[in-house]
Amino acid sequence: MSRQPGAESTGRGARSGGARPDGWTGRLGFMLATIGSAVGIGSIWKFPYEVGSNGGSAFLLFYLLGLALIVVPLMFAEFAIGRRGRSDPSGSIAAVAAACGASRRWTLVGVLGVVTGFLVLSFYSVIGGWTLGYAIQMVHDGLPGVDPRAVAARFDAFLASPWRLALLHAVFMGATAAIVARGVSGGIESAVKVLMPLLLVLMVLLAGYSVAVGDLPATLSFLFRLDTSHLDAGTALEALGLGFFSIGVGLGLMITYAAYSGAEISLKEVAVGSVLADTAISFLAGFAVFPIVFAHGLDPASGPGLVFVTLPLAFAQMPYGTLAAGAFFVLLFVAALASAISMLELIVAMLTRRLGLGRLAATAIAASACFAAGIATVLSFNLWADWRPLGGIDRLADASFFDLLDMLTSDLLLPIGGLLIALFAGWAAPRQLLVEELRLGKGGASLLRALLRWIAPAAIVAVTASALLG
Template identity: 40%
Template sequence: MAVAGSAIGLANIWRFPYLVGKNGGAAFILVYIFFLALIGFPVLVAEIAIGRKTLLNPSGALRKLGGPLWSSGGKLMILTGFLVSSFYSVVAGWILGYFIEALQGNVSNFTSTIEAQNTFLSLIASPYWGLCFHFLFLLFCAAVLYLGVREGIEKGTKIMMPILFVVLILLVIKGISLDNSSDAITFLLSPDWSVLTKGAILAALGQAFFTLSLGQGTMITYGSYLSKKESIIKTCIPVILMDLVVSLLAAVAVFTIAFSVGIQPDSGPGLIFHTLPWVFSQLSGGYLIAVAFFLLVLLAAMTSEISALEPLIAYLCDEKGFSRHKAVMWAATGAFITGIPSALSYGILKNWTIDSMPILDFMDYLCSSILIPIGGLLAVAFVGWRWKVSNAIQEIKVGSLESFEKHRWLTPYFKISFQFGAPIFIILILMNALGLFG
């Protein structure tokens, strides 16, 4: 549940629906599933295996198996997770703020998308609103982390994940009951390959990688908590399936709700804060739908934020001798301070840009498009060429021998994926992010 909670976040409930709407519906989904099997699953298994073999944080794990030079790669992953947590908590703070606004009935009474957009822009321009919810969101996440791995992360995700699924299913049921829901289902189930462009294929490739929280040291850290008795294969397959199911259910919920008022949810990042609040305002029971939706997104954001901070906490405990409580306080405080420029990037710092991007947008681009793919590439390159595939597969077989004996194709599948498939596709993601494909 903890690993699934890490994988299930804004990429599933926010990013996936608008990518589907923008890139051809069912055709995009099928390509996404193909890449999830081709790149997402093997990289997830690789990172979990590194962590369980060493029982250490990413820096210590790569140093133990590969030497001091590789330890720097582990530190880069930890830094990436920390930077992600700093700006992710800003956006998640907006969601927390909108959840409070929804409870007060302020997110289901808009007369136009322009009114919804102006409300959002006025809220994020307020330094007090942005900083306050940035702080409160991090405080809630730090409280879970402060309790420890078992009492905090495990128990927290065991509570939050079932609630997330229940709320999502209720939204799906409500969406299917609305007018024009059959049109939305048809769009999601009937592929039109003629609208699948090169850009859509690259977007599906990137989504398959980013949705699993890879390249940030998170899965290596969670793998270090996994018992040798547990099967890595049987641990990772449910994570992939839950991640996929949540993405598909979120698409069904968002599309059926949007189609009921005659719009298609392809409006990009403005979907949550511009388009859907207006949609909720047009629906019977819009108040309850708005509250449920923002609760759903908030829970997904919390589980992902917790996982992004955990590698740094593990590093401070393993390498610097910090107690867990001290490490949590340092990590959360650092994330809050580092995230302040992002929280103010649409207000008093709106004229401060980096490469023509607001600070928060630049942080998102830096991490999602550059650092995370580099971290994932380091992980599979380490497994495929430094630690060696044979040693990695030997570790994966511990607790999973029955799966390998039953499915003989697993060994060549992992060999090809670790050494060639995953590295090549991650390099394609990096090249696309750098604009080399136009």
């Protein structure tokens, strides 16, 4: 996949087929959809428990450095490739590669992204089902009270039923498919325009309440007083993996979404606005969770159940707490949908182009396959809870199936996908692609290209290799 002669000579001729008939109606819809793809439960569910499990401040330092030096440049690159190629990830990469004389093998990068997106969506849908299940439980059974042990016991009981989790997984996947089947403007954009602002308002209110009644000094110390004992490659890899997972780079999601954008939309503004919004909501989630964690003496490293255990404690002390809790988990369900929609669209876009399927058929096939694959994640929280697939390997001896799938995607496949996209955009694609599609000056394009050529690949390789081999 080396750079080929003539890679600098291509102009806008890499466009294939012109704008799609179904696309974003304007910048607001595109930005909200991108923010929704980035935010989801990656920011609200995964961010707090990853921060809690990896020492707080050191993790945040690596996370912010990874965003600035790796994730944002990759997002710019994916946006430029997507709008130039006007297709799914492999199709867009193929169009750009063909125009600049690069090897067609670069299209495998897009295929890898779709495979990774499929795996992520298979377990993401299960967690998305939890949010709906909790919303229903809050309305039906009310809050479990202010005893942390009672809250934890309810969560354990919730996970104990594989049939309930499978049903919620099916409902979540069905809702995702229903929106994707309606298309880009009629389904995805219409949904996020209403629901993302509502989620933001509730997150601000919840974080404000948590700060007021919880242990703010302990939270500030945990998040911002550097703990040097966690300055290691393992923490850096976890932080980098979360950046990839949360923003959605390395999959080709941003290639797919940018392919639906008109020339009048500023990709640079959408990219920067989306990352800032995602980061702000991630920090809001941290301030909604950790003050309650420390005020009640809970363990911030309690893993995937952190949000489902700590937030009910906060709601139990609020006026109309049951109603607020139900509303929050409904909106968390919506945020999860916004991310799941983008991942399913990633798969559907490839099926419609590669197999010539209609959108409805492609959506049904992709959603059904993801649901079937997700059953293994469902079982890993109950019937397979004690199964350790790689128990013979010391460093993986305690990892469940879900843990292994999460590590495979977040810590390995996503960084590899990001590395290959960086190499393609930095070496194979011409600088003019970045200038024209991102509306960068030559200086800005040169800086971005240097990050994609050298900084991002070196950081991804160094962090991943150190963590996996150390």
